[in-house]
Amino acid sequence: MDLEKIAKRKAGWANFAVAMAGGLGAVAANANANRTYTTVGRSRFGSYYSQTTVRDNTAAAVGTAASIGGAAYTMSRINHNLEQTLGSVQNEVIQTTTVDPRTNYGGMLVLDKFKVAKNSPGRLELVIRRNAGDEEGYRVAFDLKR
Structure with missing residues (x-):
């Protein structure tokens, strides 16, 4: 098999894996943005129970940006390494x-x-x-x- 094809195939699969991991990280950041607070108490009139869910969009945005940014940086490094490998194959083989x-x-x-x-x-x-x-x-x- 041609060395260029092998290098491109490996880089393609690595980019796919990094993109999937970045997407899953963004999903996890959005899922983690919801906070639920529960309060249970007693008073002279009886006991009470309260549950409040708060969504923090800032946390979701920061987590998503970090996940996508990390994936984008990793993919750019993979592509840079691919270009170096292809240059090496063309110049040194x-x-x-x-x-x-x-x-x-x-x-x-x-x-x-x-x-x-x-x-x-x-x-x-x-x-x-x-x-x-x-x-x-x-x-x-x-x-x-x-």
Whole structure:
């Protein structure tokens, strides 16, 4: 799978989760804005019971703003990290057209996952060729550790 698609998919799911959490936080802030006060007392005329519910819209507004603002900031950080990742992928991943035999190149090489047999040697050698006729190619060796 393409590295850009993977990064975009992960960022999309992270943004979705943050948006859901921000929305739930706003709902919780609105639900918490209602306060109920109960009074029970006795007088010489008998006992009395009073219950009063007060809605504090300021608390609801502050809680909602904090929840939505936090979610928006987190989503902007996710998108910023996505842009950095995409820039890194475009600038540092070795492409088949950028490797010249017998020259140096700095960057990052990304391979798909592969399985190595348990009894295989402890060294993996990767040969990168510009084309099928390139016999020497560019050799990179890795020591396999378990």
